Amino acid sequence: MLDLVSLNVAGLDFTTLPQQLVNGFLLGAIYALVALGYTMVYGVLKLINFAHGEVFMLGSYGAMFASWMMGFGPGGSAVAGSWVTLLLMLLMAMLVSGSAGFVIERFAYRPIRNHPRIASLITAIGLSLLLQYGGQAFLLEGKKQAITSKVNPFSDDFVFTPKKADAALVAQAAALQPEVDAAQKAFDARLPFEKSKFELSPEGDRLNKALAEITAKRDSLQNQATTSAVTIRLPKGKLIMLTTTILLMIGLWYLVMKTRMGRAMRAVSVDFNASSLMGINLNTVISFTFILGSVLAGAGAMMYSTFQSAPIDPFSGTAPGVKAFVAAVLGGIGNIPGAVVGAILMGVAENLVTWAGYSSYRDAIAFVILIAVLLFKPGGLLGSNKVEKV
Amino acid sequence: MQFNFGKWFGTRAISVIVAVLFCLLLDKVMQGPDKSYYRFLMSLAGIYVTLAVSLNLINGITGQFSIGHAAFYQIGAYTGAVLAANKFSHLAATKPLLWLFLAALFGAIAAGLAGLIVGLPSLRLKGDYLAVVTLGIGEIVTIIAKNQKSLGEAYGLSTAKIESVFLISLLAIVCIAVCRNLLKSAHGLAFLAVREDEVASAAMGVNLTRVKVTAFVLGSAFAGAAGALYAHTKAFVSPPDFSMDVSFLILTMVVLGGTGSITGTTIAAVVLFLIPEKMRDLPYVQMGTPLGVAIGIIVAVVLLRKIQESFHGSASERLGRNLGSVGIGIVVAFVMAKVLVMVPAFQSMINGALFRMPVLAVTLVVLMLLRPQGIFGHHEFSWSWVQKLLGKKSPETEVAA
Numbered sequence: 001m002l003d004l005v006s007l008n009v010a011g012l013d014f015t016t017l018p019q020q021l022v023n024g025f026l027l028g029a030i031y032a033l034v035a036l037g038y039t040m041v042y043g044v045l046k047l048i049n050f051a052h053g054e055v056f057m058l059g060s061y062g063a064m065f066a067s068w069m070m071g072f073g074p075g076g077s078a079v080a081g082s083w084v085t086l087l088l089m090l091l092m093a094m095l096v097s098g099s100a101g102f103v104i105e106r107f108a109y110r111p112i113r114n115h116p117r118i119a120s121l122i123t124a125i126g127l128s129l130l131l132q133y134g135g136q137a138f139l140l141e142g143k144k145q146a147i148t149s150k151v152n153p154f155s156d157d158f159v160f161t162p163k164k165a166d167a168a169l170v171a172q173a174a175a176l177q178p179e180v181d182a183a184q185k186a187f188d189a190r191l192p193f194e195k196s197k198f199e200l201s202p203e204g205d206r207l208n209k210a211l212a213e214i215t216a217k218r219d220s221l222q223n224q225a226t227t228s229a230v231t232i233r234l235p236k237g238k239l240i241m242l243t244t245t246i247l248l249m250i251g252l253w254y255l256v257m258k259t260r261m262g263r264a265m266r267a268v269s270v271d272f273n274a275s276s277l278m279g280i281n282l283n284t285v286i287s288f289t290f291i292l293g294s295v296l297a298g299a300g301a302m303m304y305s306t307f308q309s310a311p312i313d314p315f316s317g318t319a320p321g322v323k324a325f326v327a328a329v330l331g332g333i334g335n336i337p338g339a340v341v342g343a344i345l346m347g348v349a350e351n352l353v354t355w356a357g358y359s360s361y362r363d364a365i366a367f368v369i370l371i372a373v374l375l376f377k378p379g380g381l382l383g384s385n386k387v388e389k390v
Numbered sequence: 391m392q393f394n395f396g397k398w399f400g401t402r403a404i405s406v407i408v409a410v411l412f413c414l415l416l417d418k419v420m421q422g423p424d425k426s427y428y429r430f431l432m433s434l435a436g437i438y439v440t441l442a443v444s445l446n447l448i449n450g451i452t453g454q455f456s457i458g459h460a461a462f463y464q465i466g467a468y469t470g471a472v473l474a475a476n477k478f479s480h481l482a483a484t485k486p487l488l489w490l491f492l493a494a495l496f497g498a499i500a501a502g503l504a505g506l507i508v509g510l511p512s513l514r515l516k517g518d519y520l521a522v523v524t525l526g527i528g529e530i531v532t533i534i535a536k537n538q539k540s541l542g543e544a545y546g547l548s549t550a551k552i553e554s555v556f557l558i559s560l561l562a563i564v565c566i567a568v569c570r571n572l573l574k575s576a577h578g579l580a581f582l583a584v585r586e587d588e589v590a591s592a593a594m595g596v597n598l599t600r601v602k603v604t605a606f607v608l609g610s611a612f613a614g615a616a617g618a619l620y621a622h623t624k625a626f627v628s629p630p631d632f633s634m635d636v637s638f639l640i641l642t643m644v645v646l647g648g649t650g651s652i653t654g655t656t657i658a659a660v661v662l663f664l665i666p667e668k669m670r671d672l673p674y675v676q677m678g679t680p681l682g683v684a685i686g687i688i689v690a691v692v693l694l695r696k697i698q699e700s701f702h703g704s705a706s707e708r709l710g711r712n713l714g715s716v717g718i719g720i721v722v723a724f725v726m727a728k729v730l731v732m733v734p735a736f737q738s739m740i741n742g743a744l745f746r747m748p749v750l751a752v753t754l755v756v757l758m759l760l761r762p763q764g765i766f767g768h769h770e771f772s773w774s775w776v777q778k779l780l781g782k783k784s785p786e787t788e789v790a791a
Contacts, residue, residue: 046518048521108759112759115762117518119758119762120758121455121521122754123755123759125457125641126752126753126758129748133745133746136747137745138677322525322529326522329519360533363533364530367527368530370523370526374515374519374523378514378519
């Protein structure tokens with residue numbers, strides 16, 4: 001086992017690294033759900049759907065309203081959630097996002113599908129702005145909201161300790177406990193003879209100081225013992241989140257690889273016009289792709305705002321949306337496994353930056369990675385570099 | 391035809407003199423303590439014209455889709471502000487106009503260099519990828535400014551207040567003139583060729599990288615100069631002034647005016663700057679009103695699209711029907727607003743100023759649905775066009791860019 005404690009590079013605390021990696025992986029799983037929507041839409045339409053982040057935002061509102069309907073709203077009476085609560089919230093988020101994705105495609109993108117690509121890109125930007133600022137005007141006055149943690153009944157943690165605390169230190173700290181107790185007792189016994197806790201006679205002061213000294217000594221030993229251990233906390237809720245994500249991805253894989261609709265989607269992404277000539281109904285396939293991507297984003301939104309306790313406002317979709325998009329490009333846009341790989345890398349990178357003490361730059365890291373990857377491998381990590389032929 | 395140096399030089403000298411006199415006149419008109427608000431509006435309008443026309447050089451003329459123009463604007467502004475606060479504070483106090491000129495120059499150099507560093511590697515990327523990288527650059531620059539102590543962090547930097555409508559309008563005119571003259575030269579034709587077809591123009595011997603980087607650096611430099619002037623006009627720079635929304639606003643100006651049309655971009659920049667500015671003063675309205683207007687817009691757009699798709703009559707009949715649809719839209723908006731306000735759920739009050747950005751967004755989407763090439767398309771203002779409009783026969787037919 002690598003001795004993380006003795007590693008000390010640039011003042012970084014390596015004992016918290018495993019925890020940060022796990023957190024990054026969990027965050028990456030949510031980004032992956034969003035990134036899949038970007039990558040699938042790009043696959044069939046060659047369009048960057050800038051409004052996808054807003055579809056995500058609407059999904060989290062859907063989840064929140066579902067929780068309000070079940071009595072978890074402001075002044076609601078419900079006490080604790082259950083499986084059913086979470087499932088209903090998930091379904092609601094998926095429903096809201098899915099309908100939003102359908103409407104956006106049907107009424108904004110479809111009419112201009114044959115125009116130059118720049119037109120659809122600008123429409124996407126316009127829709128994104130419209131949903132953000134329209135939300136600011138109409139959705140609960142754009143105030144910051146949050147889903148109460150009461151909906152999540154699985155709030156306790158699984159604790160793993162790959163490296164136990166230093167036994168000698170723990171023993172030493174425990175050995176000091178009787179002395180602390182004795183000092184506390186002596187001080188408490190003296191207290192009735194004093195004017196108050198803050199105006200002590202010399203005798204009381206001596207006892208107080210002795211208590212403070214011995215407590216500090218014990219705390220310092222205990223602290224050393226804790227930092228010598230490597231623990232990973234895995235909240236059960238996040239484990240459920242991970243399981244759901246994996247199930248959704250298996251479902252997606254089945255849908256794309258094993259069904260007729262999935263085959264049609266793949267055909268459209270290979271050649272738009274030829275697949276139309278082969279009798280594939282482009283409108284249906286594109287609508288389906290948008291709904292599928294949006295539903296996944298909705299699921300991600302529900303889990304992001306419930307298990308990661310992210311606040312919800314009309315602009316809350318931008319940051320995860322942009323990061324998921326970067327993840328999709330990182331993995332090679334249009335490439336479904338690439339989106340997942342890219343998203344997990346993104347989540348881990350973000351947590352590593354926070355861990356290294358540059359948390360204010362955590363939003364910049366996404367773009368730094370993106371630019372670096374695009375410059376050296378423009379097709380993305382798993383994508384292929386196509387040469388344009390005439 | 392023989393080249394007449396005297397005539398060539400004469401027309402140019404006259405244009406320069408007219409331009410400078412025009413700027414001086416504007417400056418004179420805007421003087422006075424009672425006109426400070428109008429001076430501010432005028433200055434910002436000039437700055438936005440510069441920004442939009444310079445982005446048009448990149449997006450519209452060379453066809454490289456950049457959506458992070460505010461980054462270069464920001465670099466210029468911070469360069470100006472930092473230099474005025476440290477190295478050049480004496481000069482800024484004693485000779486404000488000279489310093490403002492130098493600040494614009496420094497801003498342009500800094501932003502141009504940044505454009506070169508960003509452009510050289512990333513312009514190898516095509517379309518969407520370039521858009522993403524420029525978006526990323528915009529974000530990175532803002533995040534750096536937000537976290538650097540020397541750049542004032544999230545609070546921002548204050549600097550000397552130097553207002554000069556003269557320099558701002560001159561910058562805008564220079565920017566327009568450079569773009570226009572570029573388009574008439576062989577270099578400019580190469581720019582247009584790259585926009586129309588990269589592969590074909592490369593095959594014809596156009597150096598793609600060079601053309602793209604030139605356009606990018608030139609556009610960035612103008613944005614940087616505008617930024618330095620902005621910093622001194624407002625006497626204060628802070629990260630939110632250069633957010634993604636500003637990039638999108640500049641992009642909207644270019645797209646609304648017509649990607650590639652300098653005339654269109656200029657007009658759109660003034661209009662789109664003034665509308666949100668004026669909307670700051672909107673009163674509180676009942677929620678039903680904007681909803682009703684939204685329904686009216688939807689009805690009008692649906693009708694206009696139906697006409698666009700399936701009506702093949704004469705131009706005047708078409709215009710009549712288009713105007714009719716707009717009229718129906720207005721009536722529907724009016725009626726719906728009145729009706730919806732009667733519903734108790736839609737009676738809560740909303741700050742009208744909140745609708746600044748939605749109006750921009752709706753403009754973008756509706757424009758893309760109805761006229762994706764922008765209001766002016768690729769057309770430019772020209773004197774022969776004015777003469778034609780006045781009923782005279784034009785002496786020469788200019789080729790629309």
